[in-house]
Amino acid sequence: MTAQVVAPKERKVAQKRIALTGNHAVALAVKMARVEVIAAYPITPQTPVVERLAEYVNNGELDAEYIPVESEHSAMSAVIGASAMGARTFTETSSQGLYHMYENLPIAVGLRLPVVMGMAVRTISAPINVWGDYSDVMAMRELGWIIYVTQSAQEAFDTVIQAYRVAEDSRVHLPAVVAYDGFWTSHVLQPLDVPEDEEEVVRYAPITRSWVKLDVDNPAQLGAVGTPEWYWEIRWQAVEALRASLKVIQEADEEYGKVFGRSYGILTPYRLEDAELAIVAYGSIFGLVKKVVDRLRREGVRAGALKLRVIRPWPGDMIKKLLEHVDKVAVIDRAINHGGPLYGPMAVEIAATIQKPVYNVLATIGMRAIDSDMIYDAAVKIHRGLWTPNTPYTVGLRGAYE
Amino acid sequence: MSEKGRFKEIKEKIYIRRPQLLFPGMKVAEEYPGLYEYANFELPQEELFLPGHGLCAGCTIGVIARHMLKVLGPDTIVVNPTGCAEVSTVVYPRTNWAVPWMHVAFGNGGSVASGIEAAIKVLKRRGVIDPNRKINVVVFAGDGGTADIGFQALSGMFERGHKVIYVMYDNEGYMNTGIQRSGTTPFGASATTAPAGKKVPGNVTHKKPMAAIAAAHGIPYVATANPAYVHDMVYKFKKAAEAEGPSFLHILQSCTPGWRFEPKNAIRVLELATETGYWINYEIDHGEFRVTLPVPKRKPVKCFLELQGRFRHLKPEEVEAIQAVIDRDVEEINRIVGKEVIGPVDPSLPCITPRGAR
Numbered sequence: 045m046t047a048q049v050v051a052p053k054e055r056k057v058a059q060k061r062i063a064l065t066g067n068h069a070v071a072l073a074v075k076m077a078r079v080e081v082i083a084a085y086p087i088t089p090q091t092p093v094v095e096r097l098a099e100y101v102n103n104g105e106l107d108a109e110y111i112p113v114e115s116e117h118s119a120m121s122a123v124i125g126a127s128a129m130g131a132r133t134f135t136e137t138s139s140q141g142l143y144h145m146y147e148n149l150p151i152a153v154g155l156r157l158p159v160v161m162g163m164a165v166r167t168i169s170a171p172i173n174v175w176g177d178y179s180d181v182m183a184m185r186e187l188g189w190i191i192y193v194t195q196s197a198q199e200a201f202d203t204v205i206q207a208y209r210v211a212e213d214s215r216v217h218l219p220a221v222v223a224y225d226g227f228w229t230s231h232v233l234q235p236l237d238v239p240e241d242e243e244e245v246v247r248y249a250p251i252t253r254s255w256v257k258l259d260v261d262n263p264a265q266l267g268a269v270g271t272p273e274w275y276w277e278i279r280w281q282a283v284e285a286l287r288a289s290l291k292v293i294q295e296a297d298e299e300y301g302k303v304f305g306r307s308y309g310i311l312t313p314y315r316l317e318d319a320e321l322a323i324v325a326y327g328s329i330f331g332l333v334k335k336v337v338d339r340l341r342r343e344g345v346r347a348g349a350l351k352l353r354v355i356r357p358w359p360g361d362m363i364k365k366l367l368e369h370v371d372k373v374a375v376i377d378r379a380i381n382h383g384g385p386l387y388g389p390m391a392v393e394i395a396a397t398i399q400k401p402v403y404n405v406l407a408t409i410g411m412r413a414i415d416s417d418m419i420y421d422a423a424v425k426i427h428r429g430l431w432t433p434n435t436p437y438t439v440g441l442r443g444a445y446e
Numbered sequence: 447m448s449e450k451g452r453f454k455e456i457k458e459k460i461y462i463r464r465p466q467l468l469f470p471g472m473k474v475a476e477e478y479p480g481l482y483e484y485a486n487f488e489l490p491q492e493e494l495f496l497p498g499h500g501l502c503a504g505c506t507i508g509v510i511a512r513h514m515l516k517v518l519g520p521d522t523i524v525v526n527p528t529g530c531a532e533v534s535t536v537v538y539p540r541t542n543w544a545v546p547w548m549h550v551a552f553g554n555g556g557s558v559a560s561g562i563e564a565a566i567k568v569l570k571r572r573g574v575i576d577p578n579r580k581i582n583v584v585v586f587a588g589d590g591g592t593a594d595i596g597f598q599a600l601s602g603m604f605e606r607g608h609k610v611i612y613v614m615y616d617n618e619g620y621m622n623t624g625i626q627r628s629g630t631t632p633f634g635a636s637a638t639t640a641p642a643g644k645k646v647p648g649n650v651t652h653k654k655p656m657a658a659i660a661a662a663h664g665i666p667y668v669a670t671a672n673p674a675y676v677h678d679m680v681y682k683f684k685k686a687a688e689a690e691g692p693s694f695l696h697i698l699q700s701c702t703p704g705w706r707f708e709p710k711n712a713i714r715v716l717e718l719a720t721e722t723g724y725w726i727n728y729e730i731d732h733g734e735f736r737v738t739l740p741v742p743k744r745k746p747v748k749c750f751l752e753l754q755g756r757f758r759h760l761k762p763e764e765v766e767a768i769q770a771v772i773d774r775d776v777e778e779i780n781r782i783v784g785k786e787v788i789g790p791v792d793p794s795l796p797c798i799t800p801r802g803a804r
Contacts, residue, residue, distance in 0.1 A: 080568045083561060107571060109564035114602035118557030121599065124550055125525070125561025131569060133561075151550055253574070258546035258562065260521045260581055267549035268538040278538070 056303050057244045059237040066229035069197040069236055070136070070162045070222070071096035073204035075106045076238070076245040080131035083111040083122035087141040088174040089226035090164040094136055120145035120152070120159075127157040128266055130257040132208065135159070138226060139166035142180045152219040153188030153282050155266050156255055158211030159219040161189075162204065164230035165327070167379075167410045175411030176226030178327065178379040182389045184356075188282050190220035190289060191356040193326045198236040200224040202306055209249035209296045216289045217255045218282065225328040227411065239304065248303050290357045310359045312351035313366050315341065319348030321427050322367055323419070324394055325376040326352040329408065332416040333376070336423055339416070345427055352390060360397045367398050374403040374426050376419070376439075387436040401433030412440045489516045489680065499542040500534040504702035504709030506716065507531050509673040510615050511542075511586065517683035518611070520545055522582040525559045527596060528552035529588035530622045530701075531615065553595035555585040556603035559610040582611060582687055589616040593629040593654045604663035604692045611686045612694045614656060617701035625704045629654040632724075634768055635756045637704075642759035652771065660694035661730045667693040669729035669738070673700075674716035678727055678738050685731065698725050706755025714798065718750040721799075723776045723788050737779060737787040744789055747772050749797035 064072065071093045074082070082101070084094035100106040109126075113119045116137050123133040137145060142163065152159050167177040184191060192207060194200045200222060207220040224230060239245060256264060270278050294310060301307030314334050316322060321340070325333045330351045340347035350366060367373055375395075377388020386392045391404040403426045407414050418439045425431045494515035501508050507530055515522060524547045526532045532549050535542040550558045563583045570577040592600055592614040603610060619637050620626035627637035631649045636642035640649035661668040667689040671679040679697065686693035698719055700712045707715050719725035720739060724747055727739035747769045751757040760768075769791075776788045 080572070081561060081564050083557075083564075107568065109568045111560055111564050111606065113557060113560070114598055114605075117554060118560070118599050118602055121550060121554035121557035122561030122564070125548070125558035126565035127561075128548055128558075129523075129562045129565035129569065130574065131565035133565075147551055148554065155550075258523050258548060260523065260546055260579075263520075263544060263546045265536045265541045265543060265547045265549075268536045268541070269533055270538050274538045 057305075058240045059304070060240050061235055061237050063233050063235050064197055065092065065231050065233050066197040066200050066224050067092040067164060067231065068096050069201040069234070070204055070224070071100070072238060073201045073245075074134045074162075075100045076242045077205055077208050077249060078132065078246050078251065079106070079108055079134045080251075081109045081111065081123060081126035081133045082135065083113050083119045083126070083133070084135050085113055085116045085119045085137070085141060087116070087138050089166055089176065089230045090136045090138045090141075090162065092230070093162055093164070097134070116141040116145040117148065120148040123159050124148060124152050124155065124157055127152075127159050128155065128258050130253045130259075132212070132251045133159050134162070136162035136164070138164050139168055139174075139180045142183065143168070146183075149184060149189065149219075150187045151267070154279060156217040156282060156285070157219060158208075158217055158255060160204065160207045160211055161219065161221045162200075163221055163223040164226045165223050166226040173410045174226075176228055176230070177408050177411060178223070181221065181223040182379040184221060185389065188218065188286055189356060190216075190218055190286065190293070190354070192220065192222045192354055193352060194222060194224045194229070195328055195330050195351065196236075197229060197232070197234040198306070199308060200229065201236055201238065202300060202304065202308070205245055205249055206293075206296045206300050210289060210293050212249070212252040212254065213292050213296075214252065214254040216285055216292050218285055218289060223327075228328040237306070244303065248300065286357050290354070290359060293354055308353055310354045311362055311366065312353060314349040314351070316348035316350060316366055316370070318346055319369075320346045320371045321423065322348045322350055322370040322373045323376060323423060324350045324352065324373060324390065326355070326390065327378060329376065329378070329414060329419075332414065332419055335416045336419045339420060340423060340427070347423065355390070358393060358397070363394065363397050367394075372403060372426055373398060373400070374405055374423065376405045376407050378408045380406065380409060386434060403431060403433050403437065404435070405437045405439060406441070407439035409441070414439055487684065489513070490519075492516075494520060494522075494544045496542045496544055498540070500537065501530065502702045502709075504700065504707070504712035505530070506673045506699045506712055507534070507615055509676070510613070510679070510697055510699060511535075513673075513676055513680050514584070514586070514613060514683050515545060517680050518582045518584065518687055521580060522584055523562055524548070525550070525555050525562065525583070525585045527555035527585070527587045527591035528622075529591050530617070531586055531588065533622060552591055554599045555587040555591055555596050556599035556601070556610075556612065559583050559585045559612070560603050560606065560608045563608045563610055583609070585610060585612045587612070587614055588622070589614060589618060589630040590620045590628045593656050601663065604660060604665050604694070607691050609690070610692055611683075612660075612692065614694070614696050615699040616656075616696060617699045617704055618653070619701070619704050621701045621704040630656065633771065634751070634760050634764055636759060637756070647760060647764050648756070657694065657696040657728075657730070660696070663692075665692040665694060666690055666732055667729070669695050670725070670727055671695055671697045672716050672720050672725055672727055672739075673697065674713045675720065675727065675739055682729060682738075685729070704756065707753050711753055715750070715753050718745065718753060718797070721745045722747045722750045723772050724750050726775070726779055726788060728779070735782060737783060740787040742789045743792040743795060744776070745795045745797060746791050746793060752797065
């Protein structure tokens with residue numbers, strides 16, 4: 045049995061246990077990372093993050109410039125400008141806000157700016173729905189950002205700090221997003237451990253300023269026209285940097301474990317070693333999935349689970365290794381891949397990785413309620429051969445495939 | 447910290463908004479001399495906008511950029527939203543800018559500059575940048591990137607009081623994408639998305655009054671300028687750089703393919719813009735309105751229109767309509783100033799004033 049959180053006995057850094065919502069945990073991580081420029085625009089469910097950050101700044105607890113911009117497009121633009129000047133930056137958004145800033149997302153990649161963004165995930169309009177599913181962050185997969193998907197307030201807190209270390213690493217210089225469930229993580233009060241001495245965070249993730257910047261003593265041009273003769277080579281550097289960042293992400297996570305006593309890995313396998321059925325999932329529902337695995341094990345089914353944490357860069361080799369011996373792989377997707385080869389985005393990618401059919405489960409769309417019994421029913425149907433791969437299994441959809 | 451103490455501490459950092467709407471009763475500069483009082487200052491020999499750019503023959507973007515950097519100097523960061531200037535000056539691996547320069551997208555010059563300005567402030571506080579060093583942040587954007595797609599970001603930047611010099615070079619259309627109409631295309635001009643047709647005589651809307659809109663935000667310095675009058679333009683760059691908050695310069699810029707004039711007439715056509723009262727050079731400095739280039743006697747607007755292919759389809763009554771709009775604008779300006787700073791049309795004036803005759 046693999047523990048989800050590896051907690052070594054020795055922690056170098058003294059910590060205190062507090063209770064925070066996911067949103068406030070992220071805000072605290074940003075404060076502890078000594079962010080210098082924050083530009084943000086309110087949108088449910090992330091708003092409490094940027095409200096809390098504004099409080100930190102106006103109370104003098106964080107020496108930063110807070111730009112209350114007039115849109116998400118400007119939020120991303122402003123952090124791109126500030127990052128280009130050499131500052132450590134943060135913004136956060138959800139859903140339509142992400143789509144409003146979309147134009148600027150691949151630009152942060154091409155300019156190689158280590159912007160860190162938080163995302164309390166929320167589904168997309170229409171109909172307008174402020175509740176959580178992963179339709180927003182999944183739309184970032186092709187852009188070149190590092191994408192973390194986290195399960196809890198603790199993991200979101202830890203991952204924001206790790207993201208700064210990774211993004212600003214001179215081997216990486218790419219933007220990173222840390223996603224967590226809108227409401228189920230963002231608004232739920234959870235216990236978490238945080239360092240007593242904030243200095244430890246900056247010691248772990250010092251502001252490197254090692255990226256190419258706007259510097260009046262060393263004038264450079266950022267964002268030149270890349271003609272067909274040059275565009276591909278320039279963009280390719282970002283492509284390769286993202287692929288290579290997997291190693292840095294792993295290092296940063298391991299180092300974080302040594303210092304703070306918590307690490308998560310690129311992926312979190314659960315009872316997969318001898319599994320005949322694996323459930324792949326992401327976000328806050330992984331706890332339910334583990335419960336289902338335990339229940340199936342008690343009933344004699346060799347079940348296991350895999351939590352996706354870093355989805356960009358895609359850890360294909362690791363996934364292959366973890367799932368190659370498993371007969372049946374079910375992927376619970378929490379976003380719809382409209383008209384795609386499978387109904388969910390991660391199912392497509394898992395299928396392409398393991399090169400065999402997967403069982404595509406869709407759940408929590410528009411934050412439709414889910415419980416472990418519903419996941420259990422799906423798992424049992426798959427295990428007994430009552431469901432075929434490549435057809436969608438919709439958990440909780442009225443009048444559909446159940 | 448008490449409330450009172452807290453306010454005292456930040457008082458000097460608070461950006462004070464001034465009412466600056468262009469409306470009757472707006473304050474006019476006192477001791478108005480009739481002519482702008484130019485303080486003398488040297489422009490350096492050093493070029494920071496370098497030759498070898500890809501701008502069209504007869505394009506005046508280069509004139510604006512070159513003089514802008516001569517005034518602002520090397521400690522200047524340029525944000526250049528998408529447009530003619532951007533695609534013609536920084537094509538990898540070449541550049542014409544000897545200062546840090548950045549392009550992000552089309553509609554976000556104001557917000558990118560806001561981020562840069564904010565970063566400079568915090569990095570000075572944290573000792574990363576020398577706190578005594580004055581670094582200018584400039585947005586150098588076209589009319590599309592300012593008056594249309596970048597309007598929201600521009601307004602946000604003004605409203606939040608970022609100390610940024612926003613320079614809008616106005617060639618009155620989307621010239622980079624092939625002469626489509628924009629919010630600043632004048633009445634009667636033919637553009638590819640507002641072509642002169644049998645039923646509609648080209649663009650039938652009037653220029654968006656960007657300087658007045660900027661002034662309505664209550665920013666410390668707003669001016670209009672014309673590169674044909676370099677002495678006036680450079681002084682406005684200087685004043686913009688000295689402003690304690692956001693500043694906005696609306697600069698008319700002649701465009702050879704868009705306006706359709708012979709390249710040799712690039713400056714002529716701009717002179718005629720001012721000589722006909724089509725373009726009035728003014729400033730609103732801390733709420734004080736001042737016409738910086740008075741025109742004692744105007745030439746008919748026909749002189750300005752005739753030089754350009756984009757107006758060639760206009761019928762006499764349409765030219766008359768444009769003349770009437772200019773007459774009305776001139777009347778309004780004179781009424782605000784309280785005296786005649788822009789004179790009446792003098793039909794005896796030749797359209798082209800010979801060189802050396804002024």
